[in-house]
Amino acid sequence: MRLPPFLPHLKGLRLAEITTTDEGATLHLFAARRTAACPSCGRRSRRVHSRCDRTIADLPWSGVTVRLRLRVRRFLCPVAACPQRIFAEQVPHLVERYGRRTHRLRAALQQIGLALGGATGARLAAALGLPVGRTALLGLIRAAPSPPSEPPRAVGVDEFAWRRGQRFGTIIVDLERRRPIDLLPDRDADQVAAWLRRHPTITTVARDRSGLYADAATRGAPAAQQVVDRWHMLHNLGEALEQFLLHKRALLSDAASALAASSAAVPDSPTPAELPALPWQERAGEAGRQRHAAQLARYEAIHRLRAAGADIAPIARTVGVSRETVYRYLRLPGPPARMRLPARRSALDPCLPYLERRWAEGCRNGKRLWREIREQDFALSYSGVARVVARLRRAERAGQPAVARRATTRPPTPRQVALLFLRRPEKRTPAQQAYIAQLREADEAIASADGLTQEFAAMLRERRGERLDAWLTEAEAGPVPALRRFATGLRGDLDAVRAGLSEPWSNGPTEGYVHKLKLLKRQGYGRADFDLLRQRVLAA
Ligand SMILES: [Zn+2]
Numbered sequence: 001m002r003l004p005p006f007l008p009h010l011k012g013l014r015l016a017e018i019t020t021t022d023e024g025a026t027l028h029l030f031a032a033r034r035t036a037a038c039p040s041c042g043r044r045s046r047r048v049h050s051r052c053d054r055t056i057a058d059l060p061w062s063g064v065t066v067r068l069r070l071r072v073r074r075f076l077c078p079v080a081a082c083p084q085r086i087f088a089e090q091v092p093h094l095v096e097r098y099g100r101r102t103h104r105l106r107a108a109l110q111q112i113g114l115a116l117g118g119a120t121g122a123r124l125a126a127a128l129g130l131p132v133g134r135t136a137l138l139g140l141i142r143a144a145p146s147p148p149s150e151p152p153r154a155v156g157v158d159e160f161a162w163r164r165g166q167r168f169g170t171i172i173v174d175l176e177r178r179r180p181i182d183l184l185p186d187r188d189a190d191q192v193a194a195w196l197r198r199h200p201t202i203t204t205v206a207r208d209r210s211g212l213y214a215d216a217a218t219r220g221a222p223a224a225q226q227v228v229d230r231w232h233m234l235h236n237l238g239e240a241l242e243q244f245l246l247h248k249r250a251l252l253s254d255a256a257s258a259l260a261a262s263s264a265a266v267p268d269s270p271t272p273a274e275l276p277a278l279p280w281q282e283r284a285g286e287a288g289r290q291r292h293a294a295q296l297a298r299y300e301a302i303h304r305l306r307a308a309g310a311d312i313a314p315i316a317r318t319v320g321v322s323r324e325t326v327y328r329y330l331r332l333p334g335p336p337a338r339m340r341l342p343a344r345r346s347a348l349d350p351c352l353p354y355l356e357r358r359w360a361e362g363c364r365n366g367k368r369l370w371r372e373i374r375e376q377d378f379a380l381s382y383s384g385v386a387r388v389v390a391r392l393r394r395a396e397r398a399g400q401p402a403v404a405r406r407a408t409t410r411p412p413t414p415r416q417v418a419l420l421f422l423r424r425p426e427k428r429t430p431a432q433q434a435y436i437a438q439l440r441e442a443d444e445a446i447a448s449a450d451g452l453t454q455e456f457a458a459m460l461r462e463r464r465g466e467r468l469d470a471w472l473t474e475a476e477a478g479p480v481p482a483l484r485r486f487a488t489g490l491r492g493d494l495d496a497v498r499a500g501l502s503e504p505w506s507n508g509p510t511e512g513y514v515h516k517l518k519l520l521k522r523q524g525y526g527r528a529d530f531d532l533l534r535q536r537v538l539a540a
Pocket residue numbers: 038039040041042043077078079082083084
C-alpha cells in the first residue's frame with residue numbers, strides 16, 4: 001500500500017499492514033524499489049541474499065506510540081571485485097544505520113532532553129507517548145549536535161561555581177552574538193589560554209580583574225585587546241563602598257533616625273524594603289531565589305507540556321504537582337515574577353497624621369481618639385490606636401518629639417547604602433536623596449565617597465576612559481581608604497581598565513549566562529556530568 005504524502009520520512013517505503021497492541025501501533029514496511037545500491041562500489045543489485053526485520057521507534061500518533069517494522073533485504077553485490085560482498089539496504093532519510101529511532105524521534109527527544117534534562121525529560125517524553133529511559137535520553141543529549149557557531153571575534157570569559165564558592169569552571173560567551181560558545185570544566189589559566197589559541201579570530205577578551213584570566217589572555221591571545229568589563233568594575237566599586245560603609249554603620253543609623261524624627265520634611269525615610277538588593281550580590285535572598293528558580297522551571301515545564309497537547313492529569317504527574325497547581329500556572333499571564341516582601345504598611349498609617357495633630361492639640365484620651373477616627377470611616381481596632389497613643393506618651397515623657405509614625409525598624413545596611421551611591425541621582429527618590437544629603441552633611445569621607453562613586457559611574461556609563469587618570473589621582477588622595485585601594489588596584493591593570501571604560505564590550509551577557517548555569521546546575525549536574533551541562537548551555 002502506498003503511504004500518504006504527509007509522512008515524508010516514509011518516502012520510498014510501502015506499507016504492508018498496521019497492527020496494534022496495548023503498547024501501540026506497528027507499521028509493517030518494506031522498500032518500494034526492487035534494487036539497492038552497494039555502499040562500497042555504488043552499483044545497484046537486484047540479487048537478494050536474505051531478509052531480516054528492523055524495529056524502529058517513531059513519533060507517536062495522537063499520543064499512541066508508533067513503531068516501524070522494516071523488512072530489510074540483504075543484497076549480493078554484482079561486482080565480483082567489490083570488497084562488500086553482501087550489503088543491507090538503508091533508508092538514510094529515515095534512520096541511521098543500526099539506529100533504533102527515526103531521525104525525527106531523535107530530534108524531538110534531544111529537544112526535550114536539552115530543555116529539561118534527563119529525569120524530567122524522560123517523564124515528559126513518556127507522557128507524550130515517546131517512551132525513553134533516562135539513561136538513553138542522557139545519551140541523546142550527549143550526542144546532540146552543537147549549534148554551529150561563527151568564528152568569534154570578541155569573547156567574554158568568566159568563572160562559574162560548581163559548588164558555591166568551592167570549585168569553579170569557566171564560561172566563554174561570544175559578545176557579538178551574545179550567546180555562550182563554550183564551557184570549560186576548570187578555572188584554569190592553561191585551559192583558557194589553550195582555548196584562546198584554538199580560536200585565533202579573537203581580537204577582544206573581556207574579563208574580570210582577577211590575574212588568572214588576564215594571564216590566560218596574555219598567553220593565549222597575545223595580540224588581543226584585553227578589556228576589564230564594566231560589570232566587574234562596578235561590582236568591585238560596590239564592594240569597596242560596602243567595606244567603607246561598614247565602618248560607618250552608626251552614622252547610617254543616625255541619619256535614618258534623624259530623618260524619621262524630622263518627618264515633616266521627608267515623607268518617609270528609606271526602609272530596607274524600599275532599597276533593592278544589590279544586583280551583584282547573591283548572599284541575601286538565596287532561598288527566595290531558589291524558590292523562584294523552581295517556580296520558573298515548573299512554569300516552563302507545564303506550559304511546554306500543555307503546548308505539546310498533554311492533558312492536565314499527565315502534566316500534574318510529570319511535573320509532580322497537584323492539578324490545581326497546573327491550572328494555576330496555566331492561568332498565569334507570564335512566567336511568575338519573584339515575590340518580594342512589600343514594605344510593611346499598617347492600616348493605621350493613614351490615620352497617623354491625624355493622631356499626631358490631635359495629640360499636639362492636647363488630646364490624651366485614647367478611647368476618644370479611636371472614636372474620632374472611626375467616625376472618619378477608618379475601621380480600626382482600639383488596640384492599634386492604643387499602641388500609637390502609648391508610643392506618643394512615651395516619647396513625650398522622654399522629652400522627644402511626639403511622632404506617631406513608627407521609627408524606621410532597621411536602618412539601611414551598608415550594602416543598601418552602597419547601592420544607593422551607585423544609583424544615578426535622578427533615579428533616587430526624594431527620600432533617598434534626603435537620606436544621602438543627611439549622610440553627606442554628617443561625614444566628610446562619606447561625602448567624598450558619594451562624589452567619587454558618582455563620577456566613576458558616570459565615566460563608565462558614558463565611556464569616558466580619558467577621565468580615568470584624573471579620577472584615580474583624586475581617589476588616591478581622598479579620605480576613603482577602601483576607594484584608595486580600589487584605585488590602586490585599577491592602576492595595576494590600567495590598559496585593560498581604560499579599554500573597559502572606552503570600548504563597547506562588556507561581560508553583561510556572560511553574567512546572564514552564569515546565572516542560567518546556576519539554574520541548570522540546580523537540576524543536579526555535577527562535574528561528572530560536565531559534558532551534559534555543556535551541551536545544555538550551548539543548546540539553550
Ligand atoms: Zn559493491
